[in-house]
Amino acid sequence: MTLADTLFEAFEETRQRAPHIDCRLLAQMLDVSEGELQASRLGRGAVTLAITACDLVMLLPRLGPLEVVSEAPHSALASRLDSCRVSGGRHYASLGDDRALAMQLLLPCWYWVALSHERPDGGGEALPCVQIFDRFGRALHRFYLRAPSRQVRALLECYRAAHTPGFTRCIEAANEPATPSPGKLITEWRRLRGDGDFSALLRRHRLRRIDACRAVAGHFSQPVAPGRFILAMAHRCSRQQPTAVSIVHGAGTHRHRQGFEHFNHGRCGRLTLESDQLRLSLAGDALTEAWLVTRRDEGGLSSRLEGFDSKGRLLVALAT
Secondary structure, three states: OOHHHHHHHHHHHHHHHOOOOOHHHHHHHHOOOHHHHHHOOEOOOEEEEOOOHHHHHHHHHHHOOEEEEEEEOOEEEEEEEOOOEEEEOOOEEEEEOOOOEEEEEEHHHOOEEEEEEEOOOOOOOOEEEEEEEOOOOOEEEEEEEOOOOHHHHHHHHOOEEOOOOOOOOOOOOOOOOOOOOHHHHHHHHHOOOOHHHHHHHHHHHOOOHHHHHHHOEOOOEEEEOHHHHHHHHHHHHHOOOEEEEEEEEOOEEEEEEEEOOEEEEOHHHEEEEEOOOEEEEEEHHHOOEEEEEEEEEOOEEEEEEEEEOOOOOEEEEEEO
């Protein structure tokens, strides 16, 4: 029996006996990547789509109503779209709708595209799902086809290919940030005028977002207890306050602005914020550090809450 056969049997057994365990959690339990788990299903519920990242992005508006899910460590953000528009170039693309969605996609990170039938996190019946993985087998995006027509199914079938991906292991290297003098960083921070300027500042000084928050503490940021971060999430929901929710990972950003209607603090510390068009899922026990950050953007000064895990990775950012 091959490793793929073993993983497939574990997948099928879990789906029947513990359907509440999703692919991400099952992959962690088996010490494999999500990509390896999905690849074990090739020919048994999953297929490879031989399509370039650029072609797939341009195809998205033709797929009809979608539920777009982006994943970061310990968090996931899902947006429901009736239609979308795309723009971009060879190495990046922007995906948006007529409401409040804005996604920046780094296409070189896309390695393997798979098509299968999956059940969205919010429940319901299994839907055709186009999944994007990087070369480490990490799931980057999922596109659920909410109302696939016969033409859309036939279109995707044209890209079916007999290809099995080969993933590699990711070794996380801890680099010491080259933090500039506090005075210099604060001066540069005052000159920020948008997300592009902030990203350039991080690259210029080789800083992570959490390093930048710590470096300007007392001036443009202040620490927030994780418990108060969770209370702020619940408070925004109770007031149905429009909130811009952002997830940032190595393959881009996913941002959606809307008022939340439901907040749930579920089992195993799982936090969920939800509305009719948006769903945020967050592992509350992974939230170890949070900051209230002030930056200037196109509309003037704005504040946002940013939550991080023990490795300094951004889980989610909330802005009014």
